[in-house]
Amino acid sequence: MVKGVQQRAVETRDRLLAVATALIAETGYAGVRIDEIVARAGMAKGTFFAHFKDKDGLMDLLIAQRIAEFLDALEASPVPADAADLADSMLPLLTFMSCERYVFDVILRRSGAAALAEIGPIALMLGRHGEIVGRWLSRRNFRPDVPVSIQAEGVQAFMMQALALHFCALHSDIPLSGRFRPYMQAWLGHPSE
Template sequence: MNKPIQQRTLKTRARLVAAAQEIIKEVGHEALRTEEVVKRAKVAKGTFFAHFPDKDALLDLLIGEELNSCVDGLAELPPPASVEALVAQLMPLLDLMSRSRMVFDVIVRYSGAAAIEEVGPIAENFGKQLDLFIRWFDPLGNHPFRRDISPELMGEGVQAFVIQAIALNFCNLHNDVDMTKRLTQYLRAWLLPPT
């Protein structure tokens, strides 16, 4: 019933977010500086940290939004009819997650509900991904995937392998062709019933 949330707060927060988005568009996530954010948002340093516990929380929010629109896009597609189709459909997500080492690190760190408390935007998005996978792997659906384990478990495995594939991709100068191949190999072994 109480309404302790002020109009001013929303405005300030929106300015901070807008400034950050602008900066990221210009110089990328890696070069984001809180000083630059507050300068453009025309607020003091302390104000930033009154709105976000730390810089990573802002990145959680921004990257979470990007992930959301990406997953929303996926949700409109029909359930994939093969591992190859699945991997192809996931490519936009893969591209986003592997855009830069820093983005990937933030995603990995926050995908598991980061802090002990508080589920952030990225963690929420991973829940959303899971819902989507559960639909795609519905045992009642017409797909070639295994039916001996729950679709939820299948989805969690897909997430684990996506992260693994991207992580290995950041290594030995593998390019994304190899990432796709590797993920396909993982998911064939994970999702297909042995012939």
């Protein structure tokens, strides 16, 4: 049976993704080498770059897939009752983002682009995250004196800071929650108490 030309390309791409996923399980995101991917897939190196712009282009996709799962869970969960609750709901995603320094790097490096057409999967995911948090804050507004959009981006600012501290910190025994919750609470918590 002769495969359609498009079908052939789809299968090649899927195989590269599958092999890469398996390799990530073995060696982590950073440890994956393109030479190893194409060797296991039985392809030439050039084929990889015909399907993905570069190594990060692949990681982009695979990381965005994982993030999407966390966002699905977030969207399905109830509106948080207070700032601490909101902070806790971010922890699964935050924990994934902290699983490897390389993952954090890719998220930062690839999280946006100049033209709309170039928006990467990760940027879309983070945009969706902002929308979910914004929707929550609209329904349960902790700080009426601050615009909801700024509150929502503030949540992301502290997530980013928690990650930066996690990877750059002198005390790596501090849990992520300890680097995130207090700021979130001070930010959205009870400003006039």
